[in-house]
Amino acid sequence: MDASSKIRPIGQISAGEKFGFGLGDMACNLVYASISSYLLFFYTDVFGISAAAAALMFLIVRFVDAFSDPIMGFIIDHTSTRWGRYRPFLLWGAIPFAVLAVLCFSSPSLRGATKLIYAYATYILLSVCYTFVNVPYGALTSAMTNDQQESVSLTTYRTFLANVGQVIVAFGVPFLADAMTKSVGLSKAWQLTMVIMGTIGGILLLICFGTTHERVKTPASHLKISLKDVFSQFRVNRPLVVLCIFFFVIYGVKSIVSSTGIYYVTYYVGQPGLVKWYSLAGTLPALAFIPLIPWLARKLSKFQLIILSVACDIVGMAGLFFCRPSWIPLILISRGIASVGNGMISAYMWALIPETVEYGEWKTNKRMGGMIYAIIGFVFKAGNALGGMLPGLILSMTGYVEGVQHQTAGAIHGIVIATTVVPIIIYFIAIFSMKFYNLDKETYKKISADLQARNAKELDSEK
Numbered sequence: 001m002d003a004s005s006k007i008r009p010i011g012q013i014s015a016g017e018k019f020g021f022g023l024g025d026m027a028c029n030l031v032y033a034s035i036s037s038y039l040l041f042f043y044t045d046v047f048g049i050s051a052a053a054a055a056l057m058f059l060i061v062r063f064v065d066a067f068s069d070p071i072m073g074f075i076i077d078h079t080s081t082r083w084g085r086y087r088p089f090l091l092w093g094a095i096p097f098a099v100l101a102v103l104c105f106s107s108p109s110l111r112g113a114t115k116l117i118y119a120y121a122t123y124i125l126l127s128v129c130y131t132f133v134n135v136p137y138g139a140l141t142s143a144m145t146n147d148q149q150e151s152v153s154l155t156t157y158r159t160f161l162a163n164v165g166q167v168i169v170a171f172g173v174p175f176l177a178d179a180m181t182k183s184v185g186l187s188k189a190w191q192l193t194m195v196i197m198g199t200i201g202g203i204l205l206l207i208c209f210g211t212t213h214e215r216v217k218t219p220a221s222h223l224k225i226s227l228k229d230v231f232s233q234f235r236v237n238r239p240l241v242v243l244c245i246f247f248f249v250i251y252g253v254k255s256i257v258s259s260t261g262i263y264y265v266t267y268y269v270g271q272p273g274l275v276k277w278y279s280l281a282g283t284l285p286a287l288a289f290i291p292l293i294p295w296l297a298r299k300l301s302k303f304q305l306i307i308l309s310v311a312c313d314i315v316g317m318a319g320l321f322f323c324r325p326s327w328i329p330l331i332l333i334s335r336g337i338a339s340v341g342n343g344m345i346s347a348y349m350w351a352l353i354p355e356t357v358e359y360g361e362w363k364t365n366k367r368m369g370g371m372i373y374a375i376i377g378f379v380f381k382a383g384n385a386l387g388g389m390l391p392g393l394i395l396s397m398t399g400y401v402e403g404v405q406h407q408t409a410g411a412i413h414g415i416v417i418a419t420t421v422v423p424i425i426i427y428f429i430a431i432f433s434m435k436f437y438n439l440d441k442e443t444y445k446k447i448s449a450d451l452q453a454r455n456a457k458e459l460d461s462e463k
Contacts, residue, residue, distance in 0.1 A: 020211025022161035027204035029165030036258035055392025062385030065127035073374020084214035089136040098202035100126040105194040107187035139373040143214040159347035170279030249430040251380035255387025285336040286343025312341030321420035
């Protein structure tokens, strides 16, 4: 019997700790989902920025934000506190995160260039603060356990509660904004709505900090990271490269679908009051299927599970394309089907990152949890940037006029294409990329056991 066969992964994590961990993503999503779903609409129809200017801003701000991720990853991998390497950032970032969420959805009395400057400044600061919290939060998974099934379980809790956050945002944000508009006006209503969302988010981040624990032990030599080590990951860590492509595509699609939904319902369906129900249909059904991910992960290969999830999302979006505006029940059903596929993708792909961290450590003897999550963060934010820009460009090119109740046939056609056809085409890139993911269950199991045996020997020698 070899040494690796005697090594066992860190044991099960309690349901309470998993729940506390999941609250961190719920907190992030209360703000992130609000940005993805409503910020473009807020800028064009509440704050009074043109669709073209907003599209350019989304591209610039999100690329600036994306470049903050590698910097944050480098900081994390050189951080050591009595609370651990990743958890303290949840404590330090909770209050700024809540405050900036409110400022981003505020409408001060500004004109011309000063209005754009304010929007750029608050959006950039909120995005950087999100990075400050979310990158270490994501990397926390690899510090809590080195067991693949526990990683899937943690990610399932995380994704389930993130979707709960999306449900709250999907229904609660337009409901609160509509309800308060009658008494305080449109712009103040949006600001007060984000006061509620931001406050809840900040409290949940503090709970996540207080309930989680970093327990994976790593040899000190594996934590001495240089810039050269970062670049070596792209040379030797093929699963990471493939996963980067996948995240870029998936989050590009997510950004497109999130930002176009309110336009699809308001102008194609012609019922603005249906937005909260459409948004709810885009989040709630996924909650019933996400708990099945650990079971599906045991029964299916990684590629099979990805294909199943993507196909479900494509079927739902195809339904939205063929539905006529008056087919309200079918529109909501199609949106619900798409949400199931999207929720399954989200629940599973985040669970794959910890194994790329271990694969990279196995290849290089460098554990770069913070940097690898930062790389993923950079990639998915770059996808978000392009995804956030495309709807604005399509709206501008097809004749959309902000604030006008009745749009032209060309503008409405552009909205439908942006909501359905463009995401479906992009999805095929995601499917193709995952064919090159070379870390199947058995390979990962052998690599993980070997790595644990090697690390155990090094930790013994350090005592």
